[in-house]
Amino acid sequence: MKDEKIKVGLVFGGMSPEHEISIVSAKSVYENLDKNKYDIFSYYIDKNGFWEEVESPLNYEKRLTEPAPFLAFKNVKPFLEIVDIFFPILHGPYGEDGTIQGIFESLKIPFVGAGVAGSAVSMDKVLTKKILEADGIPVVDYLIIWKSNKMLDEPEKIKESVLEGLKLPVFVKPSNSGSSIGITKVKKIDDIMEAIMKAFKYSDKILIEEGIENAREIEISVFSDKKGIKVSVPGEVIPYNEFYDYDDKYKVGKTKFKIPVELDEKLVERIKKTAYDTFRILSLYGMSRVDFLLDKDGNYYVNEVNSIPGFTSISMYPRLWEESGIKYNELLDLLIQSGLQRYE
Numbered sequence: 482m483k484d485e486k487i488k489v490g491l492v493f494g495g496m497s498p499e500h501e502i503s504i505v506s507a508k509s510v511y512e513n514l515d516k517n518k519y520d521i522f523s524y525y526i527d528k529n530g531f532w533e534e535v536e537s538p539l540n541y542e543k544r545l546t547e548p549a550p551f552l553a554f555k556n557v558k559p560f561l562e563i564v565d566i567f568f569p570i571l572h573g574p575y576g577e578d579g580t581i582q583g584i585f586e587s588l589k590i591p592f593v594g595a596g597v598a599g600s601a602v603s604m605d606k607v608l609t610k611k612i613l614e615a616d617g618i619p620v621v622d623y624l625i626i627w628k629s630n631k632m633l634d635e636p637e638k639i640k641e642s643v644l645e646g647l648k649l650p651v652f653v654k655p656s657n658s659g660s661s662i663g664i665t666k667v668k669k670i671d672d673i674m675e676a677i678m679k680a681f682k683y684s685d686k687i688l689i690e691e692g693i694e695n696a697r698e699i700e701i702s703v704f705s706d707k708k709g710i711k712v713s714v715p716g717e718v719i720p721y722n723e724f725y726d727y728d729d730k731y732k733v734g735k736t737k738f739k740i741p742v743e744l745d746e747k748l749v750e751r752i753k754k755t756a757y758d759t760f761r762i763l764s765l766y767g768m769s770r771v772d773f774l775l776d777k778d779g780n781y782y783v784n785e786v787n788s789i790p791g792f793t794s795i796s797m798y799p800r801l802w803e804e805s806g807i808k809y810n811e812l813l814d815l816l817i818q819s820g821l822q823r824y825e
């Protein structure tokens with residue numbers, strides 16, 4: 482009998498600081514993909530950029546290799562002839578930022594999720610804000626600092642411009658990171674240089690953002706295919722730590738989630754509409770999670786957009802769909818169908 486299964490190439494690991502999280506997400510996707518419908522091929526990218534075909538994300542091994550140029554393929558059968566569609570479950574730079582997507586797009590290989598432009602823009606928090614602002618979508622006030630900025634030699638000037646433009650506390654962030662890596666909440670202006678130097682470890686461009694006091698963190702999952710864009714019910718993250726930092730996300734396990742949120746119906750509708758507009762304006766496709774900050778007066782801001790959101794079974798992206806009536810395995814089917822349609 483002819484094998485009618487769709488051949489899915491799961492790509493995971495990757496060169497970003499979110500390598501380990503990608504593995505956890507990929508495991509969960511692997512477990513939830515219906516083995517009667519899909520033949521799964523697993524491609525592990527190590528921290529140096531070597532691709533390797535492995536049995537599955539369940540029993541991958543961390544391999545230490547020599548530093549390699551990006552895209553070294555080792556023991557990888559010519560995948561062009563093998564897979565029908567790639568499913569990149571890579572978070573952060575070299576995975577969520579359009580680089581991998583560019584390989585697939587230029588070879589016209591179907592893949593799940595946003596294309597080059599949407600991935601590149603939403604990985605870059607500065608570009609995201611610039612584009613959203615231009616379209617009247619609310620974002621919090623911010624300053625940008627480049628590594629080459631001469632002002633860095635004069636900390637007093639930096640402190641002055643922060644105090645002139647923003648109210649403390651501020652959040653200092655690398656422009657292109659994720660999982661809260663490199664982010665510091667700064668309450669005293671004298672602590673700002675340390676935070677800036679930390680953020681520069683991850684990016685040559687950083688943001689200093691006005692902190693929203695006691696912000697509520699509202700998240701919406703978005704899905705699209707050629708027929709259109711759908712948004713989920715919103716959910717709320719209630720961090721245990723002072724903000725939703727790396728430990729809170731992955732180590733402490735005390736974060737609370739409210740799905741769906743307790744919020745005024747009209748506000749929910751407005752936030753959903755903004756998530757829809759954000760997805761469209763940023764040229765996203767397939768999936769994304771749009772994250773909002775809500776202040777005590779009911780003003781909301783788009784904080785950031787994740788074009789490959791966390792995908793563990795307790796992650797917001799699948800959970801919000803679950804609450805909206807789409808089970809994890811059905812969601813994977815929809816995403817794969819959406820990816821297969823992308824060049825139509």
Ligand SMILES: Nc1ncnc2c1ncn2[C@@H]1O[C@H](COP(=O)(O)OP(=O)(O)O)[C@@H](O)[C@H]1O
Nearest residue numbers: 652658659660661662690691692693696724725
């Ligand atoms: N302007 C802000 N006001 C209040 N809290 C913020 C602000 N920016 C970030 N945070 C906190 O820091 C966390 C991580 O920031 P975020 O921009 O989402 O970066 P990442 O891409 O690493 O998730 C948020 O979930 C929130 O808890």
Ligand SMILES: [Mg+2]
Nearest residue numbers: 660661772785
């Ligand atoms: Mg975030």
